[in-house]
Amino acid sequence: MKQQEVPVPLCERCAFENGTIFRHLSREETDLINFEKEFRLFKRGELLYSEGSRISGFYCIHKGIIKVFKTGLDGKEQIIRFAKPGDIIAYRSVLSNELACTSAKVIEDCQVCFIPSEILISLVKSNSTFAHEMLKLACHELGEANSFITDIAQKTVRERLAEILLLLVEDFALDENNILRISLTREELANIVGTATESVIRLLSEFKTDGLVELNGRKIKILNKRGLLKISNVFN
């Protein structure tokens, strides 16, 4: 399919369907974004922006999945979070006016809207409800980052892998066959958990042996959530 054949989504509609942050905007404001934004398509593996670069706008995901990661010294990626339809990325650098502290790469083919920095800044200035919602968003993410720090610092790889699997279930849900609706390489899984690829492989096959998951390439079928929860050492 050629790029021009994919219809450009309207913000007010996408806000409703995907629950974007733009749901707190007036019709005039979403119209402004519709006018100023640039619709882009990206394929798996493509890079949206990379660490250290200056950012001239942020992205609102309409379709697809993106991984946001930092690159360690030896080139090893640490995945910080995923963005899926309705999420925005790169807003951090825009608002703090710093260079990008992460890179973003496509996991699953994407349709995104690119919105210039000025728009975000001016909305924050002119619409106080929107500003508050952005603050809620940033503060919420901060809370999650703090939890993640504690987990990585204190839990074993085994515990973290179980926890991450459950988080992925929360974020991306299971299909009708209980298969996780996000497909990651073993290396990517390792780069979330913060471990070596081989360790993920070994632990996954242990989980399989224990009847917690079923593996078929990148398809992970979740058989026993409760069991994973127990391993992960979280109670919620």
Next chain:
Amino acid sequence: MKQQEVPVPLCERCAFENGTIFRHLSREETDLINFEKEFRLFKRGELLYSEGSRISGFYCIHKGIIKVFKTGLDGKEQIIRFAKPGDIIAYRSVLSNELACTSAKVIEDCQVCFIPSEILISLVKSNSTFAHEMLKLACHELGEANSFITDIAQKTVRERLAEILLLLVEDFALDENNILRISLTREELANIVGTATESVIRLLSEFKTDGLVELNGRKIKILNKRGLLKISNVFN
């Protein structure tokens, strides 16, 4: 010294001297805070608020040092950050309207102002510059959290300890004898780095052997910043 003998700081003055976020407020706005705020003293070891509790306001630090931490399952603390004069804490929970995701405990005797939640919310609503500055603050912290995640996930304990020492030098500076102006127990150091107390002790004494630091109880004298930088594997 009795509590009433310590003079209550004025926000407009403290904003100037300590560079608080309130420097972006008008005189009327700081006056409002001065009127509504409650001045409090805390001694080392005292708890300002704790994880899971509902927060009715936030704190602006006038004097002293506070550690902000999460408690892991086995009760082990993970220190997330420190707050020193000019910093505010607990704003995250206020703005996201969530329960506190951290606890805060005094490291060095403190003078703080407690400001009710409503004030912060209303300032965000009414003063767009202030809202933007709060966003910058939150986004900046988010960036730091992301770096920390990557470090903990990828670096060795040795590297992290060296890095943390340098970060502490940045944040709290050295006195005239090159001694770090923050005094932490070995356990607290371990709880920043994310390791066991014994590991910190062993590594510190290695650093001492290698002529990088000099140890005298909790006093840490920094002898060779460049050496620590090299160990920490950061170049900046």
Next chain:
DNA sequence: CGGTACGTTGAGTCATATCAACCATAGTGG
């Protein structure tokens, strides 16, 4: 003077990283 919190050291263990070899798959180009 006993108690409590903190610091230190040694020994043993284990989880996890590293290294190496190998297989499967898919895309590429001649």
Next chain:
DNA sequence: CCACTATGGTTGATATGACTCAACGTACCG
């Protein structure tokens, strides 16, 4: 159509960083 290559997955052997446990020293405090 077939080598060729790249990428990802898997497994085993080995090394080791870091944790745990335990004992003991030290210092301050009421």
